[in-house]
Amino acid sequence: MLDVVSWSLSTGVYISQSDKGGLVFGGGLDHYPSYAQRGNLATAIDVVGAVAETYPSFGRVRLLRHWAGIVDIVHDSSPLIGETPLAGLYMNCGWGTGGFKAIPAGGYLLAHHLATGRPHPIAAPFHLDRFRTGALIDEAAGAGIAH
Amino acid sequence: MLLINCPWCGPRDEIEFRCAGQSHIARPGPYDRVSDEEWARYLFYRKNPKGLHSERWLHDVGCRQWFNIARDTRTHEIKVIYAMTDPKPEESTP
Ligand SMILES: [Zn+2]
Numbered sequence: 001m002l003d004v005v006s007w008s009l010s011t012g013v014y015i016s017q018s019d020k021g022g023l024v025f026g027g028g029l030d031h032y033p034s035y036a037q038r039g040n041l042a043t044a045i046d047v048v049g050a051v052a053e054t055y056p057s058f059g060r061v062r063l064l065r066h067w068a069g070i071v072d073i074v075h076d077s078s079p080l081i082g083e084t085p086l087a088g089l090y091m092n093c094g095w096g097t098g099g100f101k102a103i104p105a106g107g108y109l110l111a112h113h114l115a116t117g118r119p120h121p122i123a124a125p126f127h128l129d130r131f132r133t134g135a136l137i138d139e140a141a142g143a144g145i146a147h
Numbered sequence: 148m149l150l151i152n153c154p155w156c157g158p159r160d161e162i163e164f165r166c167a168g169q170s171h172i173a174r175p176g177p178y179d180r181v182s183d184e185e186w187a188r189y190l191f192y193r194k195n196p197k198g199l200h201s202e203r204w205l206h207d208v209g210c211r212q213w214f215n216i217a218r219d220t221r222t223h224e225i226k227v228i229y230a231m232t233d234p235k236p237e238e239s240t241p
Binding site: 033 | 161
């Protein structure tokens with residue numbers, strides 16, 4: 001039925017079809033801090049509504065299950081890679097909703113830092129200190145979505 | 148879905164509101180004596196408690212008034228709703 005991964009910039013919802021036939025879709029964040037570790041109905045309605053709006057025929061399929069996880073979001077929608085104020089403690093976090101796709105590269109970059117004692121040139125701008133210096137990676141308010 | 152008791156409109160669904168994050172953040176000053184570190188803390192650093200969190204909410208598509216909510220981030224339970232100028236409620240031991 002759907003042989004590509006589709007993603008909408010305006011709703012932030014992505015959707016693909018598994019080999020078994022089920023549709024896998026997601027997108028959206030709670031708009032307040034949460035450690036409830038469950039899907040929030042208001043967000044689920046937003047996501048399901050976006051699927052039905054994009055593909056009206058999908059409005060007829062039944063929802064089998066849904067899940068949610070903690071998403072670490074940074075003010076400039078970009079990861080934090082490198083040293084922390086605590087000596088010997090390094091961070092590789094803040095990947096938001098992009099971690100699944102980008103973390104192989106993220107792991108390689110932090111490993112380079114650990115092995116050489118210096119940040120990899122690609123990872124250097126992602127230092128926590130950017131919030132003090134003002135050298136933000138991406139102005140979150142100016143970008144439609146994190147990645 | 149939260150049912151939020153707006154101080155002006157009464158109980159309404161969460162989708163009518165907008166959460167604007169941590170409340171009770173004071174702007175540091177005077178501006179010419181604020182260090183970059185202090186300014187960064189003011190702009191970007193926020194508490195991230197697993198438990199009681201005081202936050203600002205706007206009744207966005209209702210009366211458009213601001214107020215504070217003290218909410219448990221583990222359960223989403225709303226403990227106290229109070230005015231923007233009220234002090235932060237005391238945290239009771241769980
Ligand atoms: Zn209201």
